[in-house]
Amino acid sequence: MTTASYEKAPLHSSRGTICQGCWDQMHVPIPIRGALALPFRAFGITRSKMNPNICTICERAFQYVKKQRHVTADATILFADIRGFTNLSERMDVVKLSEMVSLFQGRCAEAIWAHDGIVNKQMGDGLMAIFNFPIVCTNHVAAAILAAQDIQRNCSAALRSLNIDPGASPDGAQDVRVDGGIGVGVGIHSGDVEIGEFSSFRSDFTAIGGVVNLAARLESQAAAGEILVSAAAAAQAEDLMAGTHTRSLVLKGIEQPVQARVLVTH
Amino acid sequence: MTTASYEKAPLHSSRGTICQGCWDQMHVPIPIRGALALPFRAFGITRSKMNPNICTICERAFQYVKKQRHVTADATILFADIRGFTNLSERMDVVKLSEMVSLFQGRCAEAIWAHDGIVNKQMGDGLMAIFNFPIVCTNHVAAAILAAQDIQRNCSAALRSLNIDPGASPDGAQDVRVDGGIGVGVGIHSGDVEIGEFSSFRSDFTAIGGVVNLAARLESQAAAGEILVSAAAAAQAEDLMAGTHTRSLVLKGIEQPVQARVLVTH
Numbered sequence: 001m002t003t004a005s006y007e008k009a010p011l012h013s014s015r016g017t018i019c020q021g022c023w024d025q026m027h028v029p030i031p032i033r034g035a036l037a038l039p040f041r042a043f044g045i046t047r048s049k050m051n052p053n054i055c056t057i058c059e060r061a062f063q064y065v066k067k068q069r070h071v072t073a074d075a076t077i078l079f080a081d082i083r084g085f086t087n088l089s090e091r092m093d094v095v096k097l098s099e100m101v102s103l104f105q106g107r108c109a110e111a112i113w114a115h116d117g118i119v120n121k122q123m124g125d126g127l128m129a130i131f132n133f134p135i136v137c138t139n140h141v142a143a144a145i146l147a148a149q150d151i152q153r154n155c156s157a158a159l160r161s162l163n164i165d166p167g168a169s170p171d172g173a174q175d176v177r178v179d180g181g182i183g184v185g186v187g188i189h190s191g192d193v194e195i196g197e198f199s200s201f202r203s204d205f206t207a208i209g210g211v212v213n214l215a216a217r218l219e220s221q222a223a224a225g226e227i228l229v230s231a232a233a234a235a236q237a238e239d240l241m242a243g244t245h246t247r248s249l250v251l252k253g254i255e256q257p258v259q260a261r262v263l264v265t266h
Numbered sequence: 267m268t269t270a271s272y273e274k275a276p277l278h279s280s281r282g283t284i285c286q287g288c289w290d291q292m293h294v295p296i297p298i299r300g301a302l303a304l305p306f307r308a309f310g311i312t313r314s315k316m317n318p319n320i321c322t323i324c325e326r327a328f329q330y331v332k333k334q335r336h337v338t339a340d341a342t343i344l345f346a347d348i349r350g351f352t353n354l355s356e357r358m359d360v361v362k363l364s365e366m367v368s369l370f371q372g373r374c375a376e377a378i379w380a381h382d383g384i385v386n387k388q389m390g391d392g393l394m395a396i397f398n399f400p401i402v403c404t405n406h407v408a409a410a411i412l413a414a415q416d417i418q419r420n421c422s423a424a425l426r427s428l429n430i431d432p433g434a435s436p437d438g439a440q441d442v443r444v445d446g447g448i449g450v451g452v453g454i455h456s457g458d459v460e461i462g463e464f465s466s467f468r469s470d471f472t473a474i475g476g477v478v479n480l481a482a483r484l485e486s487q488a489a490a491g492e493i494l495v496s497a498a499a500a501a502q503a504e505d506l507m508a509g510t511h512t513r514s515l516v517l518k519g520i521e522q523p524v525q526a527r528v529l530v531t532h
Contacts, residue, residue, distance in 0.1 A: 049467060052467075069364075070364055072360065084519065085479065085519070086476070086479040086480075086483065086517075086518065086519030086520060087519040087520070087521075089474070089475055089476040089478075089479050090476040090479075090519075090520065090521075091476075094338065094460045094474075094475055097460065097474065097475065098335075098336055098460055098462070098464050098474060101464040101465075101474055102464050102465060105464065105465045105467075105470070106465070106467065109465075109467055121387075121389055122465055122470050122472075123387055123389055123394070123472075124464075124472065124474045124478060124479075125474070128389070194360040194363065194364055196364070198364050198367040198368050198371065198390075199367075199368060199371045199372070199375075199388055201315060201318075201371075201372065201375055202315035202316075202385075202388070204371070204388050206388075206389075206390065208355070208360075208363065208364060208367055208390045208391070209355055209360055209363065210352070210355040210356040210357075212355075212390060213351065213352040213355050213356075213390075214352075217352065251352075252352065253350065253351070253352030253353040253356075254352060254353070254356065255353075255356075
């Protein structure tokens with residue numbers, strides 16, 4: 001597999017007119033932009049907040065087609081959060097803090113959407129993204145890694161623009177330091193996940209399973225600026241692994257040590 | 267303050283007709299049940315999925331009234347998740363796993379709603395609830411602790427009903443054990459949080475700030491069956507603290523050790 005196969009040119013040609021998710025999952029063309037989208041909009045079918053290139057129903061419509069509440073899918077899961085946020089949140093002005101969260105969430109979403117992922121969950125200073133569902137990606141591990149690199153680049157520039165001095169408290173005292181600095185940590189793992197709705201009382205479209213939990217655990221171990229990719233996922237995108245080293249991690253709830261490749265974006 | 271003050275009788279008298287959140291925050295009576303609710307429903311104003319006793323717009327309508335994107339509010343934050351889930355998700359059948367998640371989310375929501383909280387975020391085997399917003403609680407720390415006790419009771423019965431044997435792997439081998447057993451861990455902290463929408467691209471109504479992060483960290487330290495209440499929060503509900511002991515915790519991102527009261531529900 002060459003790096004060229006990670007390019008997403010074919011998908012983009014149809015972008016802007018139909019929902020890519022409905023097309024990839026069911027081969028149904030649902031207009032999401034332009035005049036043809038208007039009658040659909042009248043029935044509440046609009047562009048998804050998880051990714052503007054898919055529609056609000058395609059996320060779960062496939063379930064009705066398949067007559068089941070959830071399906072098993074091969075997908076790549078990406079978790080990202082702001083390192084040092086707990087420390088910052090103890091001492092930083094809330095307006096600045098919420099600016100930081102908005103900036104982080106916005107920059108991450110742009111990176112994820114650019115590589116055909118969906119922003120599935122946002123939890124304060126963290127998020128979870130899914131690649132290869134509902135938009136099919138040729139190499140979804142590579143797509144997630146490229147998105148993670150964009151996240152690191154976009155966020156480090158954005159966080160710098162906020163002029164947050166990791167060495168200063170909001171009241172100006174200089175004796176407060178943020179452990180390990182401010183930055184973003186990312187964890188990536190890939191494999192079979194269960195996708196669907198797992199709540200009886202609300203639309204909780206998400207992915208669950210061991211793969212999701214391992215991705216979350218990897219993210220929790222990533223230092224500011226680091227992308228931790230499970231060895232299993234990394235094997236599917238070796239071309240992107242140049243310059244990485246391997247770290248052996250003992251993760252909560254997982255019996256065997258997990259091998260992860262450490263990618264640092266400059 | 268007596269235990270009696272934790273009862274929620276006054277609120278319940280008006281339940282079933284108007285949105286309690288709109289009433290508490292803005293003194294606007296929005297019908298959510300009965301014939302009067304029908305015209306509102308036509309405009310998309312229905313019962314919230316976060317709590318069926320509030321409406322879909324009251325969660326954020328106050329912001330437009332106050333002409334700001336977010337507000338500071340005194341609230342209690344509760345985090346809960348299934349202990350041993352990562353371990354289980356590595357070896358359990360996905361259908362059983364999703365049953366377990368649905369059951370957990372359902373039982374937790376019932377407990378939270380019964381004490382006037384809202385289920386703000388659901389993240390796989392975990393959730394975050396807010397007390398005192400938008401429904402005002404006389405003692406929101408007590409409300410959250412009572413909800414946590416209901417969560418522990420409801421969930422331990424429900425998890426038992428699933429017949430999950432912590433000592434068995436799904437293929438019947440008996441050599442696989444779940445560290446610390448299956449159960450629910452809960453963390454509670456209280457104080458000023460920033461409530462609003464912190465995402466530029468989707469409706470991400472939530473609470474952020476140091477109080478939220480500390481509650482999450484407490485939950486991550488709670489063993490199966492435990493409710494960890496920060497000492498600061500516990501001081502506001504001493505009547506409910508009988509039989510607890512204090513644990514000193516060193517938490518990631520927080521410089522000083524945190525004192526927590528440990529509540530175990532039998």
